[in-house]
Amino acid sequence: MHYDIALAWSTLPQLLRGAAMTLAVLIPVLALGLVIAIPLALRRASPGRRWIAAGYVGFFRGVPSLILLYAIYNGLPQLAGIRNGPLWPLFSNAYFCAVVGLSLTHSAYLAEILRAGLQAVPQGVVEAATALGMRPNVIFWKVRWPIAARHALRAYQNEILIMVKSTAAVGAITLVELNAAANEVFEFTYDPFTPLLTAAAIYWAMINIIRLGFDAAERYLNAGQTRALIS
Amino acid sequence: MTATAPALPIPKAAPTVPTPIITLRGVGKSYGNHQVLHGIDLSIHKGETVVICGPSGSGKSTLIRSIAHLEPHDNGQIIVAGIHLTHEPQSIQDVRRELGMVFQQFNLFPHMTVLGNCTYAPRVALGMSERSATALAMRLLERVRLVDQARKYPSELSGGQQQRVAIARALCMQPRIMLFDEPTSALDPEMVNEVLAVMEELAREGMTMLCVTHELNFARRVAHRCVFLEQGTVNVDAPTSSFFDAPPTPRLAAFLDSRL
């Protein structure tokens, strides 16, 4: 067993196309996840009518993403309403189903992360802002949210890195992302080592680029202070 | 003096009874079925410093917080600078506009610099320009002796410094009344005095102040009047000298004894 550099080089374009698919799934999932998670977290962190958000978070954190993807891509078409309905062009598309499935899971985890961040904001700081005559929406966006975001940043970074690897699940619904591309090379060449190691290196590079991005964000949010502003 | 000026009749000042700047009449407040404040009557005049003390749990924080409507009162009247505090947003906003509040836990905005802490509310709540807000903030930071720390973040300051920033931040809204809720209780002993000194200066300059504090020496030196709160009622409301030297109730006498 050895690393076949010639094979790695010749199959690199194939793996990079896989990596491109990984990113093509990941990026909308991260964006959609944030869009769904913010209102969920607000519901969860405020009194009253919490159960819808709690139910959503509980359900989608509990279901493995692989099963969710199968259910959306293979299960929903069993329903005549979907198959004959106006949304069929969307739900027959594996890419669309992949983005929806992973967004459901990611937004549920992210909502919890944001809720924990919001709850970590000291009530007294919010009261001080209130006593200073700041309006509730100003207090939310300029006081609670920035403090919550700083608290949530570490957990959010973790969640995104986990999401990068979770994208491998969309291979199960026919999308050739990085992991599936490496498997294709393996099935074609019977070299189990070279394509997987190359794929691992590409994942590693992606993850570290994201990590560097977070490090920069953290430095920015801490305004270049050596000590974190919020511990 | 060679010539005596003709004696002009000295215009007799109308005997005005000044209206208090804060009036509480029969203020009550319960949490569930636990009544915390029972029919509190209290008035504070312009320029007065009034200290509130009393055992822990007697309702001091609830009282001071209800004036700023951080806790809505259940019954009775609260009138601040002529404004009746109702539960209407406009009335609440108008009352808060007159008040500056300082808390035990400083409650600075951790993600803003000292200067940002001081200028943010004047900018968003008063619509002040950044320039004039900064000028005002620097003047007030000067007063609490923290100009040199203006660009730092709260986490880089000591507790005493943070509390002085909190005072400056409240003053930046140019309130007519300052409310303090145990401003030195979270501080290390060596930092208590720097905060009390700033408060004393403020009182001497004529600011109207209502302070909850256990610093009885400060009360004796600075307060015009002291109020002893006990189980949600005003047990004593007396001028400082009689409050300390001739405590009118046995309960106050016992409280003072326990603190000597």
Ligand SMILES: Nc1ncnc2c1ncn2[C@@H]1O[C@H](COP(=O)(O)OP(=O)(O)O)[C@@H](O)[C@H]1O
């Ligand atoms: N948010 C709250 N919910 C329920 N009870 C409260 C709340 N805040 C204060 N209390 C109760 O009200 C009483 C007075 O509290 P507080 O005003 O904080 O007293 P003090 O400041 O004099 O120590 C205490 O018995 C306290 O337990």
Ligand SMILES: [Mg+2]
């Ligand atoms: Mg208290």
